Amino acid sequence: MLTKDLLRTRLAGNYIKPRFISTDDPDLQELADSILKICREGVGRTREYLENAAASCAALHKDVKLAKGLVKLAFDRLTYETPSGDPRELRKKLLRESARAIRGGNLPESPLDFRSILPSAAEIPEGGLYADLPGNDKLLAIRDITARELLERYNMSLVQTLLLFTEKLELEIPASEDPQLFRSFCSRLRFHRLLVSARRDGKNIRMVIDGPASIFENSTKYGLQTASFFPVVCRFSRWKAACTVKLKKDPRRLVLDETSGLVCRQTNLASWRPEEIRMFADLFRQENKDWTLDDEPGFLTLEGGKMVFPDLAFHSPGGKTICLELFHRWHASQLESRLNECRTGQIRDLLLGVDRSLLKKDGVLAGELNEDAYFASHGFFFRDFPGVKNVSALLDGMTASL
Numbered sequence: 001m002l003t004k005d006l007l008r009t010r011l012a013g014n015y016i017k018p019r020f021i022s023t024d025d026p027d028l029q030e031l032a033d034s035i036l037k038i039c040r041e042g043v044g045r046t047r048e049y050l051e052n053a054a055a056s057c058a059a060l061h062k063d064v065k066l067a068k069g070l071v072k073l074a075f076d077r078l079t080y081e082t083p084s085g086d087p088r089e090l091r092k093k094l095l096r097e098s099a100r101a102i103r104g105g106n107l108p109e110s111p112l113d114f115r116s117i118l119p120s121a122a123e124i125p126e127g128g129l130y131a132d133l134p135g136n137d138k139l140l141a142i143r144d145i146t147a148r149e150l151l152e153r154y155n156m157s158l159v160q161t162l163l164l165f166t167e168k169l170e171l172e173i174p175a176s177e178d179p180q181l182f183r184s185f186c187s188r189l190r191f192h193r194l195l196v197s198a199r200r201d202g203k204n205i206r207m208v209i210d211g212p213a214s215i216f217e218n219s220t221k222y223g224l225q226t227a228s229f230f231p232v233v234c235r236f237s238r239w240k241a242a243c244t245v246k247l248k249k250d251p252r253r254l255v256l257d258e259t260s261g262l263v264c265r266q267t268n269l270a271s272w273r274p275e276e277i278r279m280f281a282d283l284f285r286q287e288n289k290d291w292t293l294d295d296e297p298g299f300l301t302l303e304g305g306k307m308v309f310p311d312l313a314f315h316s317p318g319g320k321t322i323c324l325e326l327f328h329r330w331h332a333s334q335l336e337s338r339l340n341e342c343r344t345g346q347i348r349d350l351l352l353g354v355d356r357s358l359l360k361k362d363g364v365l366a367g368e369l370n371e372d373a374y375f376a377s378h379g380f381f382f383r384d385f386p387g388v389k390n391v392s393a394l395l396d397g398m399t400a401s402l
Helices: 027-042 047-059 064-074 088-104 111-117 121-123 145-163 179-191 219-235 275-287 332-343 356-361 363-370 373-376 388-400
Strands: 008-014 015-018 078-081 137-140 166-174 198-202 202-211 242-244 252-257 292-294 306-308 310-313 322-329 351-353 377-380
Touching: 015 145, 027 047, 027 064, 027 137, 027 145, 047 064, 047 137, 064 145, 088 121, 111 292, 145 166, 145 219, 145 252, 166 219, 179 219, 202 356, 242 332, 275 292, 275 310, 306 377, 322 332, 322 388, 332 351, 332 373, 351 356, 351 373, 351 388, 356 363, 356 377, 363 373, 373 388, 377 388
Parallel strands: 015 252, 322 351, 351 377
Antiparallel strands: 008 015, 078 137, 166 202, 166 242, 198 202, 242 252, 292 310, 310 322
């Protein structure tokens, strides 16, 4: 993503509009090629060398801010290695020896021969006395892309950076979209642990994803999750996104749709899962042979068209399906509404897992959950990732009560 100082936007009344670039522009493709060439040919060179070369390239372009933005995105794809060894102690040792030589007046005629009088000079590593400075890190590899892809990523990054300053993201997508694509979309929602409320409205699905400004704790992390999630929206054939951006003093509306020309290059979206979900799924499949686990369960539809996105689903040999939804530290408000939907029968057979970090944020909630009849038979607490024994016991208990 871009940094705030590299954003290029314009204001139009109450709206803020990203200054998208044309990915077919020959001049911009040449600029992108030049930046990527510096990276490709820079393997083995130092970070300082690459940054200076890229800065010179950017300075020659008529839109320096745009060029710097492309450099930032290209350099995000570089992997560096730090030279081996720690020269700090040797550096101190040589400075002390230098001070003694200067005080003693035993100096060579040429400054170039000064090292010859220092006993420890032979120990200087290949990277030099300051090999531990970031500028001396050497480029190890680049996750290469084409010039067009770099330009496409620039347009997407303009939007993602603006999303860091939103309270909520409003989405509208057609309900008739490819089911597999929507399944991948749900997978990404769960992967980023996003707070989402959704409702089917005729031929469309309307969603609201709470953004960082509405959640004061972990706001930076949540904002990054919202921005990182957004590209998958652009894979739909039709979509509309809207939000209020609080970038400066006056809030502005950002409205985008499929005509914006944004391109999502991410693939294998369904395989992206939170680490705790992956660990739980692996352990459950090893230890429980009575239930089949589905870690891409899609969604549940309630009366009135409201949609719920569970994290996992379990299928019994008899055809019974039970879903599990996990609630993390910023999910307190959704947990309360979900419990109410379960108590009133709007949702049946839904297991609820509550991260103990959420209880630290709301001390009253622990007592309420311990006294809740539905949570007693369908819920459990966890830390880091759910316990297989807890879930298996609840599944078996619910089956026995049928």
